[in-house]
Amino acid sequence: MRRRESRLAYLMLAPTFLIVLVIVLGPLLANFWISVKPVGLADLRPPSVLVSERLRGSPKAVGDAVTLEYRLRNSTTDKEIRDVVLTDALPAGLTVTSLPEGCALEGETLTCALGTVPGKWRETLKLEGTVSQAFLDIEDPHEQVEATVTGDADNILTSFEFTLENFARIFDHAEFWSVLRVTFYYTIFGTAGALVLGLFAAQLLHVSFRGRGFLRGLFLFPYVSPVIAVAFTWVVLLDPFSGTVNALATKMGLADQAINFFGQRAVDLHLFGLTIEFPLALTTVIAFEAWRYFPLSFLFILARMQSMNTDVYEAAEMDGATPFQQFWYISLPQLVGILSVLFLLRFIWTFNKFDDIFLLTGGNAGTRTLTVDVYEQGFALSNLGAGAAVAVVVFVVLVVFATLFMTLSPKEEGL
């Protein structure tokens, strides 16, 4: 019975296991593989021999001579292709008079073995023959059957050629360390901002009043809307030339000139005679992060607050505890559990975040985080290997966080 039950359980879980294995765990491991390979975007198209077929001569009557030409070329400039074989079915009504070297005719089927061809290789095979009436009856007879070419080439993704150049490249790059720093600023302040806003919002909606349901729904808008919509709205809203915020600020005299929130790396602030370089674009991106994700912490904190026992507050009220004392000594200690869980979870999620920054700034103006760097290296610079190397770094940092999370997270919050 027991045995049957666990067999059934495995059977029911098998599809889930399979898809997670193939789409999540597989790629995770594949990242390590790709990160030690010199592979670029262009290498994804395997080397092949391209062929085009054309007919020379214009046969008018039975017995006229025609030439069938196959133009072949290696699609790459530096990779050799082995065992290249051209196969084609000859057009009906063509009587072959001379075959190119290496070619053989079996019935209607032409087979040419071309051996190993180097990079940049080009060749034209000419086949001569005479035509019969059947040939003249059809239009473009040579296009009846497409010529095919097969051949073996080394696929860089599956070969055993390794290199550490990708890692060397990303670690040597001076920008890498600034990317790392930006990532941590973004993660820490974005997480903290979302938590503080969420805590504040939860205090507002804790007591019940008319319109509370409406406000709760409204407060969740930033979180449930598609990232693409809200990100572009922020870009339009804060645009230096035609954005509403800048128009308001300049017209009302709050700013001398339009502020390029997403495009300017730093502005100099003069405070008490000191000049501070204030990272403008990064701060704006962090503000977006806090804005978009405060609803989530708000929801959790509110749920936790509503499940709290109110007797304590009545007792505290009797003892003359002031509202701030009640918040500080009664509410906050009860919220520490959920706050720390939220912090750890949000920390990891913010660290993982790609869409938001990519859509807001494209990683420019000092806002490039590790995740954006994966895209930048892998796709913008077309170096998949280097992108995968950054992804490996992301993954390693993540494993460290997850371990911390597992050991630190309070068990009683049930997450």
Add this chain to the structure above:
Amino acid sequence: MLAPLLLAVLSGTLWGAVALSVMGVTLTLVSGVVAMPAAGAAALAGACHGVWLVVTGRAGRSASGEALRLAPDLGIDLLLLFVLMMGLSLAMPFSLPFDTHPLMQALALVAALAAVIAANRLCLTGVRLAPMRRYDVELVIIRALKGLGFVFFFIIVALPFYVMVMTSLKSQQALLANPLDLSIDLGQGITSLLRSYVELFTKYDFGTYLWVSTVVSVATVVLTLLFSVPGAYAVARLRFRGQAMLSRSVLLIYMVPAIVLVIPLYAVFSQLGLRNSLTGLLIVYPATTIPVALYMLQGYFRGLPAELEEAGLMDGLSRLGVILKITLPLSLPALASVSLYVFMIAWNEFLFAFMFLDNPDIFTLSRGIVALNSSEVPRQHLMAGAVIATVPVLFIFLWFERFLVQGLTAGSVKG
């Protein structure tokens, strides 16, 4: 004796400045004319009002007063504030001559003054010209902070969405002429008002994108449920080796960022010809949502009484029969919230759609909107696209808010 006066001044200053500034900005955005609020004058007038409330002891009464009995009081308040405001701002509360939009100016001013009266009265309820306990002082401060919080959150959440909708309804010329003017001219007729939407659906194929997004999202929901229901049932009800480990590792899988998976999936899917296809998306989307759906569902299944299922087994139902006839009907609310949650994730997904799809015939909405983000496409089109993508999710969200909030808290994390 100083404390009540100080609080009155603080509350009055705060609400005077905030109310007039908010109304000034609103007036600006509605009329397109720069309405510069005389915030200093308003602060002073508000402070006077606050002090007056406290000194005359009116603040003490207002909590118990009924609206009708309060009416003369409120009338006096309004008169006092109006005189003060006009006097202090030299009869130009919005720094505008009286004849530009006189009606709107008057409305904005009355609204601001009414807001000051309401806020001051609410904040200063119970404050008399007498020594105060610390408790009561903090109570007033907390009321002020909460009020400020409501204003702050309402603005930061509503403003971007308001700008999104209004921008999408404007014409290119109007936007360039005055970026502050977010009013809409209803006199121009419905087709002219919705011209951006009409153009998106006729010229930019948004009808197709909408359809593709719907199909992909619904298919993702169906696939996710097909995989996760049996898995969740197994984890929740059946005993097998590795059960405890499994429920924790599900969450771990959920922490793997999409950006880490994207390079290997891109490489492999390119070679398999799955990349630029909806099949590819429909493999990846469920894979990312199944773990969390499984986690949410197993939590719910555990909460169902096991006796019902045992009774079903006793009566000769098979396991499958038990799941179909007993467990699933009982967990309809959970199925609904999981479905909505998964639908939302799939609908909002950006990264894979952006990386995988090149062919405009199978663009999802997210992918289609990114394509709009170029200098050739006017930004009201971009905002119209954002509205098209946002409205369905917001509609679903508001319609099923109860389920979705449950889903969000149970699913807990997706960022």
